[in-house]
Amino acid sequence: MGGSVLKLLLDTHTLLWAIGDPDKLGRRARLAIVDPANVRLVSSATAWEIAIKHRLGRLPEAEVILSAFGRHLRTLRATELPITCEHAILAGGLPHPHRDPFDRVLAAQAMLEGAVVVSNDRAFDGLGAPRLW
Numbered sequence: 001m002g003g004s005v006l007k008l009l010l011d012t013h014t015l016l017w018a019i020g021d022p023d024k025l026g027r028r029a030r031l032a033i034v035d036p037a038n039v040r041l042v043s044s045a046t047a048w049e050i051a052i053k054h055r056l057g058r059l060p061e062a063e064v065i066l067s068a069f070g071r072h073l074r075t076l077r078a079t080e081l082p083i084t085c086e087h088a089i090l091a092g093g094l095p096h097p098h099r100d101p102f103d104r105v106l107a108a109q110a111m112l113e114g115a116v117v118v119s120n121d122r123a124f125d126g127l128g129a130p131r132l133w
Contacts, residue, residue: 011119026133040078
């Protein structure tokens with residue numbers, strides 16, 4: 001990635017694929033995630049989203065991920081990024097009409113933390129967050 005250190009904020013699908021099916025990741029995303037020089041962040045919103053989708057039956061396989069969430073973060077050498085009030089205020093105030101609260105929080109966190117969202121979801125482009133895939 002050009003020799004510069006990146007601060008990566010992994011989107012939910014990116015985290016799930018990095019853990020269970022890395023071949024689904026885009027080439028640039030995969031290389032950035034495995035680069036030991038880069039900082040990998042996982043938002044607490046991501047854990048929340050996975051838990052909700054699992055409870056609703058939309059991610060039945062997520063039980064094993066949720067039961068060992070911390071271990072998976074350590075394996076990826078990722079750090080949890082809590083949601084602060086500053087993140088929440090910016091997320092709620094983003095002018096873009098995108099309604100997914102998880103994407104809005106991730107976009108706000110990326111902007112405030114100087115991170116790039118690792119995602120194949122183009123909605124982040126409209127929210128103003130830098131994106132890598």
